[in-house]
Amino acid sequence: MKAIRRLHVRTVLPDALSPLHDLALNLRWSWHPPTLDLFESIDPVKWQECRRQPMAMLSSLTPADLTRLEGDAGFVQRAREAGEGLQRYLSEPRWYQREAQAAAGDDFSQAFAYFSPEFGLTAALPQYSGGLGILAGDHLKSASDLGVPIVGIGLFYKSGYFRQRLNAEGWQQESYPVLDPDDLPLSLLREADGSPAVLSLAMPGGAHLDAHVWRAQVGRVPLLLLDSDVETNDASRRDLTDRLYGGGGDQRLQQEMLLGIGGVRALRLWSRLTGAPEPDVYHMNEGHAGFQGLERISELTQAADLTFEEALRAVRASTVFTTHTPVPAGIDRFGINQIGQHFGGAAELPGVPLTKLLELGAETYRGGDTGVFNMAVMGLRLGQRANGVSVLHGAVSRGMFKGLWPGFDESEVPIGSITNGVHAGTWVDRKVFDLATEFMGPHAIQDGTAFSSVDQVPTDRIWSTKREMREQLVAETRTRLRKSMRDRGATSAELGWIDDVLDPDVLTIGFARRVPTYKRLTLMLRDPERLAKILLDEERPVQLVIAGKAHPADDTGKRLIQEMVRFTDDPKLRHRIVFLPNYDIAMAQRLYPGCDVWLNNPLRPFEACGTSGMKAALNGALNLSILDGWWDEWFDGENGWAIPTADGVDDERRDELEASALYDLLENNVVPTFYDRDEAGLPTRWLEMLTHTLGTLGPKVMADRMVQDYTQSLYLPAARAGRAVAQRNFEGARDLAERVARLRQAWPSVRVEHVEAEGVSDTPQVGETVRVRAYLALGGLSPEEVTVQVAFGRASESDELTEVETSVLEPVESYEGGKHRFDGELALTRTGSLGWTVRVLPAHPLLASDAELGLVANA
Template identity: 30%
Template sequence: MPNTRNTITASNIHSLIASNQFGTYFGVRQKVLDNVWAQLTHPQGNSVAYISMEIGADPDVYNPIKQRLIDLEHTSTMDNRLKAFINKLFHGPEKIPNYSGGLGVLAGDTLKSFADCKIPVVAISLLYRQGYFSQIVDSKIGQISQAVTWEPESTHGLYQLHDPGRPGQPLQIDVPFYNGGNEPIVIKANVWMKMEINHSLNFFIPEILLDFSLPETPEPFRTAAKQLYNAESSMVKALQRRMLGSGINRALRKLGFTANTYHLNEQHGVIAILQLIVEELEKLLGRTELCEATDQEIMQAADIVAHKTIYTIHTPVKAGHDRFEKALYAGISHKSCQRLLNLLARDEECPHTYNFTTLAMTVNKAANSVSRLHRDVTHKQFPQFADKISAITNGVHHLTWISEARGEVFNHFPALHNWQHDPGVFAKLPSMAKDLKFRNYLNIAWKKDTDILFKFINAMLLQHRDQKFETWIDPPNFFSSFIDRNSRLNPQVFTIGFARRFSTYKRADLIFDNLDTLCDIVVSNNWPINFIFAGKAHPADEPGKSVIKLILDYQKELHQKSNGLANLIFIPNYDMKIAKMMVAGVHAWLNNPKRPLEASGTSGMKAAMNGVPNISIMDGWWVEGYHDGLTGWKFGQEGSVNEANLSENPETLLYSEDSASFYQLLPTILKEFYQSPNNSAFLDKAVMNLLLNIPIFNTHRMAAEYLAKYELHLPDEQAQEMQRFQSLYNSNA
């Protein structure tokens, strides 16, 4: 979806090279680089440091530079430096595997909207040379985890920064640690930067990535640095969190960045806040020995730091909150650090551990959940902090997730001409809701996206069939055993999509709880159906991996009991590119966690961005996005939030109750798909998703709500625009 106002030609492409003391970059003009750097180094600290353990922003899914350079790959007038940049753009790695799922992709979408809205933000994370993991799926074994190998050095938009004081040398930070025997050591990290460039190429967000995977890094630090969420031991997990938190302030200062607001995207980097408290204590006490500081003095320093800290909590699930044994921390931290943790990170449930969520909840001026229902859940879980926990409902970056085919439709209609800049324009759709031309164009685009998805799936199934004879892998799809050139998965069949992390509370196998009932619905009405599933389980999550195996095991039985009318497909190695095809190409999006354990559920928002209706439990964002059935369907248990329904015990996951509710609903959905003339019932819901959900569940609106917490000083025109985005929705109502 190119922006023709900023088309790059052979005559002006050289202007997209810019330099400063840390390196040379491609994609923005010099004045843009200088402007962003000036804002982030402003003496008054009028900027934000956004801290996230993972950031998902794969260049093969959204790349505003590449969209404008398609015809310039072979331009002969380029000098060697420019040719090198272009070569990376078109031939370098297309993925930056620094994310595992929703949290990281949400971070990436947030930063893209910060860039579009020109909010002065610098993001900080780690660079993982083995990424998260690559997923192989075998029908007899299930998920097999394989290390990712990628080349940051060859990746477009990713730069290893240089030390201006040491020509030719990488920019490094020195981070003090303890080696496990309570002996002080110094660990070095190289500093990288990914530029998250906005749609207009006139602003960017620098993502600072710290690479601790250096040859001189000792074990177990090197192991902890290589792979996101490495959980081979509590020590490795603790060190990874320490690397992130301890490197943040040193990296910011090395670059001259002056951010006076810190935004914790989850609690993983909260050690950075602890370091700020130490600095305030040193100012208050006039000394560096802090072990003798009183509780009152520590709380006074913590209160100062709290006034510059925002904390977003993303999950009510216990596994999402970092807890570390005090005995472990005694070996890897200074006594003054332990003194602060003893006061600020108390774990009421287990006095022998430090609770980093408690630390993050304690030291902030504002904490927020990621949906209204999640706010209510968080109030129950942290009643002592309820007065400062509000809701800022998640969103998604509409420019990333709206398909090219849908975007072309929106470009065609004058009422939506500004949709790329302002997702609020979709609120104007009431005048177009019954426009036959608009509905027809939208329907054609939907079919085009479905064809794209099915072309990918059928090619994958053929490849899996061939792999059975060429590799040791048993194909992960039963359909591969009989697919041929004349027998393909049919895109005209009603298709439900489901893709997310496989964790037991998300209940990926819920709708297959009673295959006889499911197949009876399909066979008795002769209504064929496809189920397209994808997602990874954490390598250490054995119950989650067992759910993937169950999905694989259901395929043959489902196909046979339905007389071939129902087919279940699993797409291995789920990533952002697969996600974008799925959310645009299916006919409905499924989400069935145990309520109220799904804090948000942004994949459903991505489907809604394309007009695809959701079929969902009333949990997370869907409580706000359902609109009394105008945008999709609901099923399953509802009711108030209490301790009983917060249980993650397998015996309390309500399989029989919620699956029965789904089976009761499914005939209605299938009837609407197969019997409504001209697909009218589904198009009604598609249009209402565009009208009601795009203006709400976008990261521009979300960024505006965060901006109100940041209290930055922006130019009047920019501040007014952000107020307009904020007026689209009040998450905390």
């Protein structure tokens, strides 16, 4: 029989057990072991059956269970204390509040909005596909720990990304189990009368898209997830948010409209229904959420009577854009006609003409592909502050997008960098926390003292803890491998060999990530005989644990996985190399701690950051990686090994050379160092590198550091800029828009006509001063509307300047015909082959950088 209706009956907790509901609903449990211990103590067997998920555990409790627990005075006391601990965590002042108090007089903001298409918080809420989502989840968790007042905005995917399994031939297959939000740590946003709150978007042809809003509570941070499975939608739109990055045609565009436009409307609903403050800053985690800026422009044109250009200036001031994409092919791009159908005619956002919208996404930096709308370009044009996610990625991004700022050197493109970090509470194994607690106190890892004091921990205890975590990984691997082999058609009678897979005393290397081509899953298979020899060495064996998912539409990635699986199926090798399907947070939390080495071999510079190696490092692993992403800036020669990069050759030759370098490092450096033991059986040099890694990398790779960087470098400046343009009924936005219009109109006539220099001897020396006089035509602009600079730096053979310093020339005289003279001095502070020039830039106190408008007149 089949049910004709479904309903979800929730457990009603007695008053004595009521704290369990709040503890289960707040995702702080995902990084708070004492809360997990409390739920496990209810029934350890049932806890494992519920996959260690508190909401599922509560749903499984019978009336008899509740009666038993209610009568257990010790358990009731522990539950009450845990509930009180959660309330203290949610209310006590933390880093942000202490900073705000210390900066008395500086108006710290009450809310920042963080938009992302995916959030990786816990395996219980699978709303992520890879690094972008895991980063977003860690961002929210650290914001909670720091007290940074963020609210997250995303989509609720009822089928999540996908579950991966392998068939008999090793080919990836996908399944999409449907999630029931009533079984998850979510609550529905409701109106005062109890009905579900609904927001609506206009769609082509006069149609509409309605959405509900689910709230996940991530410690102190609310996360709003929009869900299109609403009865008032037609069937296709009900399924719009069914899958992460699923579907084709218009589905991706409409998902991003819901995330951006709907996300802003969800924030307005949230504020109206809960009294939460409206955000001061809007942060786009990649271009997927770029349409949020259009909705805010529309709001301002209606509520504040601003023109489009004025509203754009106001929105830009309070918007932050983070790009994660190191290649143009990774950017979402839509056809112009597609955008026109969704934003023109009856679907046009009030105050946002289609022509203006199309200008925001125009690919002028790529030679002007007029048929394409680029979401990252729109993000950069809507965000006054932008960043990449590592120092190298910032440089790559400046190179990718430099065409948006013609006339400026690549180094001046206004895209900075904040290197990603990882949330220690989520990714550091409990055994590491326990060891740090024993020798350095209960909060040593969270407050960072563990890293500066790691030498207080005896090395034999560090080594024994690493073995315990290796043993833990071995057990997890055998369990997962047994399930995978059964899925592939093997019988239990054929799987006795799995009991000998991996060894807790063997050097263990981990490799796990998504499987796009540039991450080179199979680089290690370039010389299979050489790899086999490394794995099977009788005296110094090596074992590899590998995992990763290919996008469902990526057959190339699936073939790479199949190639790897077929290699691991070899009976001679399968006890030393394993591929585990369905890589997710739960697997990762066992994999990182159990590895001695974390391997990463992308094609440089296509790894924007790559945080998996950070998580491994926090668990006492050494990195073996191409110098890309975060490793490029933080490898120091003692915290692991750098695989040399073979630049300037074709891809085939490059793979051959870099694979050979990988084997060399394994054979000559990694393996000997691990197995070189002292009289006590300890690998002294290995442990020196391990403790050095913890002491130096530990503080850097923390998401707390990352969120503090975002707050201080981007959020608070954006909040101040947003307030500045909004004062006195957006007087600043109106003035800036008028100035920008004047500058753009006049700029074709702005030029440096003549430059004179005095005070330079025939053989200039350090300490001399050059008096510079520049004569300019300003095309009707006043001297106050421009900044005139003398730029001074090292000069190449082609006269290109590097290591540039600038000083300002001041207006001295004005002449007829819009001509002006500017004077200043240039101090010679360096030796060598030097050069200088003069340039003219726009000036306005509300511009964030010299290059913001892309206008410059060079001599």
